[in-house]
Amino acid sequence: MPQPFPLTALIGQDALREALLLAAVDPSIGGVLISGPRGTAKSTAARSLADLLPDGHFVTLPLGASEDRLVGTLDLDLVLRGGALKFSPGLLARAHNGVLYVDEVNLLADGLVDVVLDAAASGINVVERDGVSHSHAARFVLIGTMNPEEGELRPQLLDRFGLMVQLENCFDAQIRQQIVRTRMAFDLDPEAFRQTYATAQLQLAQQIRAARAALSGLTFADEVHETVSARCIEARVDGLRADLVMLRAARALAALEAALVVTGAHVDRVAELVLCHRRREQSPDARPADSGGQSDVRREDDREGGQSARPDAASAMEPRRADDADWGYLPPEPAGITRVKDVIPLSIKKR
Template identity: 65%
Template sequence: MNASTDLPGGGIASSSTARTTFPFAALIGQAPLQQALLLAAIDPGLGGVLVSGPRGTAKSTTARALAELLPEGQLVTLPLGASEERLIGTLDIETALRDGSVKFSPGLLAKAHRGVLYVDEVNLLPDALVDALLDAAASGVNTVERDGVSHSHAASFVLIGTMNPQEGELRPQLIDRFGLMVELENCFDSKVRQAIVKARLAFDADPDTFRASYATQQAAYVQRIHAARERLPQLAFDDTVHGHVSRVCIDAAVDGMRADIVMLRAARALAALEGAAAITVEHVDRVAEAVLRHRRVNRDADTHAPQSSSPPAQQEMHEFPQTSQAERKTGSEGDWGQLPPEAAGTMRVKGVIPLPAKKR
């Protein structure tokens, strides 16, 4: 058994797991993705983050790095071959009928509570599983019902779904329910690529020393997340912010009202993260692209739409698949995308506004 170590947020993780996690603070060229994940960590009710991009752009590495900053330090992966019962849990109906008591066997949603639920290639999952994931992510509660017997439990987690657009898209009804979306790109900047490779090689050569050099920054992230969660309910939306959000969403020709609500909540989370006294129009503008990218009616017009002031996401070289497509589809819970270091020659939020009920 591996020894346990305290995480900066008071959570517990095995020493081997912590030792092989690339620090969130050490990620290079991932500012838009890091911001989106931090906002989802502050307000899990945003509905999760959808990350689209080609292979090798550090999607799983970043998800694992975020999990380390959360109270439980827990990252749960959902295999492509998982059944709905494995995801939501099961009820023992015979026991309920015989004894009148509910016997519940937890699923992956329960295991992910207060941590990160990572779904690689979410676009390849059955729609029913994606629907259940998004329901729990938005509500913070998982309810299992069978033959008139039901059981509910807390399931507040940061949902991170990744996909390679070359392998197909999610249906519009499902993609809209992800709170935020970030599109990663390959990096063609020589200096950035060199910085990424140097950081990876330093981590491989001596992970303990490398992680220690970022300990202060990691602890600062943990404290910022905790403080932002406490501050979140104290921030209110004024009419100026409401009006600006409405205009931005109308200009993007989005369907329904979900974009407005998510944009308000994301702006509030950003204001809380930065310790601002009030939510401003600037906060709205800085989260708008992640809210609208997957909701614009004419997605082909993205290149002509106003872009975020944040720098474009760049490629990380911290992620290399360790399992094949066939292995993933068998339902294995392996550490997809994990690259262990080798010798080289990333709580329930109180007072949040609930998302509207799911359209039937």
């Protein structure tokens, strides 16, 4: 198996690296969705993270995978014959304590995405077939990648990813050259390149393990809850998932930095990762809809005369102002009427 690129050698992707580390410290955050064009180190970063975890599992979920391959299968025939339940593990079981990577997650069947997100959030995979069920631990770091040019992810599924990073092409000449030189050095001699970053990698791996151990000991002060609520309300997010994820991400960051308490500064640093795919922008021209579905002109007419604003026969003939609510309305005009006897063919008259 090819040696993964060291995460500590990744250049110009600070937000991506931080998001991956937060998910590694606390997988219950719900994983990381990485959106960006081709060639922006999405898959490289995902493989790099697995190299820092204790077990180092890196499992890829193919787009054409079946649900049985994902969750595992139960041998029901053996159960019916009175035998013990036999479970064949799937990809979720193999990814336990490692990384589950879903490339082009926006092209994966929605049903499979639901299953993956459920397991990522709960840490448990439940398989049920014909009244027989089996469950097992499935605590993994979920990393999904997508290229927005190939289609979007449904909002309902997008919201369930804990964090999101939006990558862009780099147009800084110096950074581009540095990235290319680093990559070429790795491709030329991966083992020697990794040895250069071995100390930094070891320190980061130890930092992740220590943060996981310290996670449960960190609590949230009222000020932190207030900061999180204010951020989520300002972003006009749906539901409370953003609040929960932001608190978990802030706690993971505090643990990663060996802080004694979670502070508002930790919340500020993780807020954009939590909100960038959940923020709802309000149109400047939007205004609340009235309860009756009527226009302001209609309501004004009702208040003044107690009558509907629909024009009657008399008012329809009155000239209309340019600012009238029914712009484009044309008053009724008399239609031409032809007497039938005047159009009877001559041949019929003679009969």
